[in-house]
Amino acid sequence: xxxxxxxxxxxxxxxxxxxxxxxxxxxxxxxxxxxxxxxxxxxxxxxxxxxxxxxxxxxxxxxxxxxxxxxxxxxxxxxxxxxxxxxxxxxxxxxxxxxxxxxxxxxxxxxxxxxxxxxxxxxxxxxxxxxxxxxxxxxxxxxxxxxxxxxxxxxxxxxxxxxxxxxxxxxxxxxxxxxxxxxxxxxxxxxxxxxxxxxxxxxxxxxxxxxxxxxxxxxxxxxxxxxxxxxxxxxxxxxxxxxxxxxxxxxxxxxxxxxxxxxxxxxxxxxxxxxxxxxxxxxxxxxxxxxxxxxxxxxxxxxxxxxxxxxxxxxxxxxxxxxxxxxxxxxxxxxxxxxxxxxxxxxxxxxxxxxxxxxxxxxxxxxxxxxxxxxxxxxxxxxxxxxxxxxxxxxxxxxxxxxxxxxxxxxxxxxxxxxxxxxxxxxxxxxxxxxxxxxxxxxxxxxxxxxxxxxxxxxxxxxxxx
Amino acid sequence: xxxxxxxxxxxxxxxxxxxxxxxxxxxxxxxxxxxxxxxxxxxxxxxxxxxxxxxxxxxxxxxxxxxxxxxxxxxxxxxxxxxxxxxxxxxxxxxxxxxxxxxxxxxxxxxxxxxxxxxxxxxxxxxxxxxxxxxxxxxxxxxxxxxxxxxxxxxxxxxxxxxxxxxxxxxxxxxxxxxxxxxxxxxxxxxxxxxxxxxxxxxxxxxxxxxxxxxxxxxxxxxxxxxxxxxxxxxxxxxxxxxxx
Numbered sequence: 111x112x113x114x115x116x117x118x119x120x121x122x123x124x125x126x127x128x129x130x131x132x133x134x135x136x137x138x139x140x141x142x143x144x145x146x147x148x149x150x151x152x153x154x155x156x157x158x159x160x161x162x163x164x165x166x167x168x169x170x171x172x173x174x175x176x177x178x179x180x181x182x183x184x185x186x187x188x189x190x191x192x193x194x195x196x197x198x199x200x201x202x203x204x205x206x207x208x209x210x211x212x213x214x215x216x217x218x219x220x221x222x223x224x225x226x227x228x229x230x231x232x233x234x235x236x237x238x239x240x241x242x243x244x245x246x247x248x249x250x251x252x253x254x255x256x257x258x259x260x261x262x263x264x265x266x267x268x269x270x271x272x273x274x275x276x277x278x279x280x281x282x283x284x285x286x287x288x289x290x291x292x293x294x295x296x297x298x299x300x301x302x303x304x305x306x307x308x309x310x311x312x313x314x315x316x317x318x319x320x321x322x323x324x325x326x327x328x329x330x331x332x333x334x335x336x337x338x339x340x341x342x343x344x345x346x347x348x349x350x351x352x353x354x355x356x357x358x359x360x361x362x363x364x365x366x367x368x369x370x371x372x373x374x375x376x377x378x379x380x381x382x383x384x385x386x387x388x389x390x391x392x393x394x395x396x397x398x399x400x401x402x403x404x405x406x407x408x409x410x411x412x413x414x415x416x417x418x419x420x421x422x423x424x425x426x427x428x429x430x431x432x433x434x435x436x437x438x439x440x441x442x443x444x445x446x447x448x449x450x451x452x453x454x455x456x457x458x459x460x461x462x463x464x465x466x467x468x469x470x471x472x473x474x475x476x477x478x479x480x481x482x483x484x485x486x487x488x489x490x491x492x493x494x495x496x497x498x499x500x501x502x503x504x505x506x507x508x509x510x511x512x513x514x515x516x517x518x519x520x521x522x523x524x525x526x527x528x529x530x531x532x533x534x535x536x537x538x539x540x541x542x543x544x545x546x547x548x549x550x551x552x553x554x555x556x557x558x559x560x561x562x563x564x565x566x567x568x569x570x571x572x573x574x575x576x
Numbered sequence: 577x578x579x580x581x582x583x584x585x586x587x588x589x590x591x592x593x594x595x596x597x598x599x600x601x602x603x604x605x606x607x608x609x610x611x612x613x614x615x616x617x618x619x620x621x622x623x624x625x626x627x628x629x630x631x632x633x634x635x636x637x638x639x640x641x642x643x644x645x646x647x648x649x650x651x652x653x654x655x656x657x658x659x660x661x662x663x664x665x666x667x668x669x670x671x672x673x674x675x676x677x678x679x680x681x682x683x684x685x686x687x688x689x690x691x692x693x694x695x696x697x698x699x700x701x702x703x704x705x706x707x708x709x710x711x712x713x714x715x716x717x718x719x720x721x722x723x724x725x726x727x728x729x730x731x732x733x734x735x736x737x738x739x740x741x742x743x744x745x746x747x748x749x750x751x752x753x754x755x756x757x758x759x760x761x762x763x764x765x766x767x768x769x770x771x772x773x774x775x776x777x778x779x780x781x782x783x784x785x786x787x788x789x790x791x792x793x794x795x796x797x798x799x800x801x802x803x804x805x806x807x808x809x810x811x812x813x814x815x816x817x818x819x820x821x
Binding site: 524525527529530531532534538539546547548549550 | 628630631632651652653656657661662664667668670671672673678681682685686717734738
């Protein structure tokens with residue numbers, strides 16, 4: 111059979127580039143002066159300015175990671191860390207400048223807000239440009255705002271939690287994040303409040319050669335529940351862009367948090383995002399994660415099961431095409447008795463793309479009667495693509511159930527022939543197999559994201575023909 | 577419009593560099609049921625795969641005409657869309673794609689028309705009842721975890737839904753118990769009319785006890801050595817293939 115030519119094609123809507131217009135763009139590179147300038151621009155309180163400067167010190171002391179994908183092309187002196195779009199924060203789409211609103215329109219954000227969301231935040235470059243939430247949630251005491259506003263208006267909550275779950279010395283890019291963070295979302299759900307409809311934030315990086323360092327801090331208090339959705343995209347420029355966001359999730363006793371995200375960065379983006387959750391007694395943390403774009407991705411969400419009977423589930427998929435190296439995975443620490451974790455990770459690679467599943471399972475001595483089940487499955491669409499699984503487990507008690515299953519496969523010619531014998535073209539047959547492979551993940555995503563994911567798969571698999 | 581449905585002319589086919597078919601000639605007219613019988617390795621499945629132009633089988637010589645059209649070198653999906661269906665001996669499993677979604681998609685592709693969801697589901701339910709299939713299977717991933725019998729019935733379900741001009745059934749009866757064979761035969765009877773044709777490939781005669789064939793061909797070592805009526809099948813049941821070797 112002639113191998114069908116699956117070529118990279120335009121990412122249409124994601125690649126709409128708006129003119130690089132901004133109010134203020136920080137000089138490239140990193141010095142204490144630049145950090146002070148960012149802090150001044152952002153109207154930081156004194157403690158935050160000090161925090162940033164300390165983080166810069168840590169950043170300068172730490173080395174780049176010596177494992178994983180090669181990051182040597184990243185020259186921090188070339189990356190502008192703070193880009194302020196030409197607009198303020200608004201709670202009405204009418205007030206958002208036309209070109210920026212147009213971008214979010216094409217991404218379907220305002221439409222989704224009308225139909226299926228309880229609140230929306232939209233970040234453009236470094237600043238949040240839109241934020242709103244349904245009235246009844248405000249009445250129940252739910253806080254959903256941009257991170258800067260939270261620093262100013264809820265200093266106690268922020269100080270108690272900000273970069274406590276992910277400390278600045280975690281790794282070099284977290285330290286960088288601590289120094290230059292900008293934008294992001296803050297959510298607080300009070301005790302016992304169940305937020306039935308999801309909240310969603312969307313991050314869009316437009317400016318070339320800049321970084322996006324949004325900080326997401328979510329606190330779901332005791333007995334409360336929340337579904338939070340995050341989407342990210344950026345158009346493609348020839349220069350490297352950096353995304354080093356940080357997500358800190360606190361799921362208190364008896365609480366539930368579901369955090370869904372699709373990261374669809376442009377294919378020159380280095381996505382070095384850090385996400386961590388601390389899970390309390392009887393609480394549950396669910397991650398649903400799709401990783402599509404970016405040139406290099408190092409993304410390992412982590413659940414720390416600190417409370418007895420706490421649970422976590424991770425459902426994730428990565429899709430790497432030509433020139434992409436997606437090094438993704440999941441980390442879990444079982445740090446209390448009767449805890450459980452369930453991992454279902456999938457990856458698809460094609461056209462020489464590389465997908466690596468890298469994971470860590472740590473079960474501490476006190477985590478008796480815990481369960482951990484990991485399943486990862488990779489699909490390679492041709493002979494030049496790569497797929498690898500690098501699991502690490504550190505288990506310090508005998509009284510646990512642990513299983514790890516890894517499968518690596520290819521689409522067989524027999525399967526394609528079977529589908530073609532039903533009148534389905536070779537390309538459609540491949541897309542059908544891939545969508546089916548991804549289905550256990552896409553069915554966990556909010557419907558518009560599942561549609562987006564299927565569109566992305568089709569887009570990725572469409573041939574050069576026609 | 578000619579009465580001729582399928583005509584295979586002097587077909588030579590290699591599989592894995594080995595010559596399997598050595599000059600096959602076969603003509604199927606509308607309204608006819610043909611049976612190809614033969615011992616293991618005689619080239620029965622190769623014939624079916626060659627008609628659908630499976631790239632693993634290489635045609636060295638010969639032609640396949642469908643209606644008035646030469647389909648010898650068309651792609652499998654194009655041949656399928658012309659109206660040829662093949663029921664597989666070992667149907668493939670497609671995780672994450674439900675029977676309903678798969679058939680809806682395939683029907684849309686083969687007819688080129690949009691499929692109305694409600695009517696389609698009703699049609700599907702009706703066929704599944706006729707075939708004694710569990711209607712819960714509609715939402716299951718195609719063939720995943722299906723028993724051998726369920727897979728074969730599922731092939732017949734696809735046949736009924738896609739309603740081709742020519743149905744090729746490759747060893748659909750093998751490995752089935754008597755009841756399942758009856759169900760499969762019933763499905764074939766439901767499909768069959770004066771405008772379409774059926775080519776049954778089998779190595780035993782069980783299916784012929786509940787289905788009447790117009791022609792029986794005996795295939796041995798890549799050649800059709802004898803053609804007859806249903807009587808021929810009976811004779812083979814009694815005496816085997818040894819006399820043709």
